[in-house]
Amino acid sequence: MTKAMRAVVLDAPGPPEALSVRAVSRPDARPGWILIQVEAFGLNRSELHFRRGLGSFGSFPRIPGIEAAGVVVDAPGCEFASGTQVAALMGGMGRDFDGGYAEYVCVPASSVIPFSSTVDWATLGAIPEMLQTAYGSLRTGVDAAPGSTLLIRGGTSSVGLALAILAKRRDMTVFATTRSTAKADALRRVGVDHVIIDTGEIANAVREIVPGGVDGAVELVGTPTLADTLRATRAHGTVCFTGMLSDEWTVRDFYPIEFIPNGVRLTAYSGEASDLPAPVLQEFIDAVASGEITVPIGKVYRMDEIVQAHRDMETGAVTGKLVVRTAGSSHH
Known part of the structure; x- marks a missing residue:
């Protein structure tokens, strides 16, 4: 007999109300795939785009969710022992196959990262995708050197807050933007050195503090602010395009010589689970457990x-x- 589980199902793109919680049959593990009992999952803007039907990916009906945290129930290929605490992310989760918005999820072994911790599940559920995106943007995207200066465009997003936390652990001087003065304290709490109120044009404000421009920047707002972020960055500095909080993804009539200032490097980052090494995840979780890091959970x-x-x-x-x-x- 097929066991049932509760899950969030999206039958077709639509408003938030298009998401319905219902009983569906529990997935079965198969070789190369891991069945995980989900304890918590973080929400991501990628799922917002998917729910609205933006982008040409995925099929319906679908259980969304590009990440989850929980415990291994079954691994036919013996990649992980039952009971192992794991994070699962990306790899087609919630798009090509059912994702983390459920009590159980079955994912390819390549999307699973093990860890061990007594930190509460809500906190653990907040970490995987946020950390993978922030860590990848910093290391792969910007190749940020310890002690350098970093601009985070879109600082109060969860990835922006995680970036600030990681950068401060690397002794970097952090600039972060927000459009709202009310959110400035949220940035200061995670260690941001210079809070910049984003009017759409902040390059001059940044250069008043560092005349030459910042060493690196991570663009989380999207293409409307990208040119200005590039202007805030020094020659041979790097801007990594990671996020689209504005929901604007493309640069119309992209003319590189006009768009990119002389010598400034433009890169991008869109990561996979393989970009977050297990020791990096474990070290971050251990730092949370010891109180060195506070995970920026909104709700x-x-x-x-x-x-x-x-x-x-x-x-x-x-x-x-x-x-x-x-x-x-329905369980516990």
Whole structure:
């Protein structure tokens, strides 16, 4: 007999109300795939895009969710022992196959990263995708040197906050932007050195503090601010295009000689689980456990509050990472 589980299902693109929580059959593990009991999952703007039907990826009906944190139930290929704590992310989760918005998820072994911790599940659920994106943007994207200067364009997003935390651990001087003066304190709390109120043009404000421009920048707002972010960065400095908070993804009539200042490097980062080494995840979680790092969680929801959670993500009502805790309904 097929076992049932609760999951969030999206039958077709639509508003937050298009997400419905219902009983579906639990997936079965198969060789090369890992069955995970999901304890918590973070929400991501990528799922917002998917829910709205933006981008040419995925099929319906679908359980969304590009990440999850939980415990291994079954690994037919013996890649992980049952009971191992794991994070699962990317690799087609929530697009090509059912994702993390569920009590159980089955994912390719390549998308699974093991860890061990006594930190609470809501906190653990907030970390994987946020850390992978921030770490990859810093290391692969910017190739940031310890002690250098970094501009985070879109600083109060969950990835922006995680970037600030990682950069401060590398003794970097951090500039971060927000459009809202009310959110400036959220940036200072994670160690941002220079909070810049984003008017759309901030390059001059940055250069008043560092006349030559910053060594590196991570663009999280998208193409509307990219040219200005490039102008805030020094020659031989690097701007990494990572996020599209503005939902604007393309540069129209891209003319590189006009768009990119002389000698400034433009890179991009869109990562996979393989870009987050297990020791990096473990070190971050251990630093959370010891109190060195606070995970910037905005709010924790129950699974049946998924519609409200998506509304909050869409309107930007909550600063920090949004997390759903699965437990407390049909098991435990």
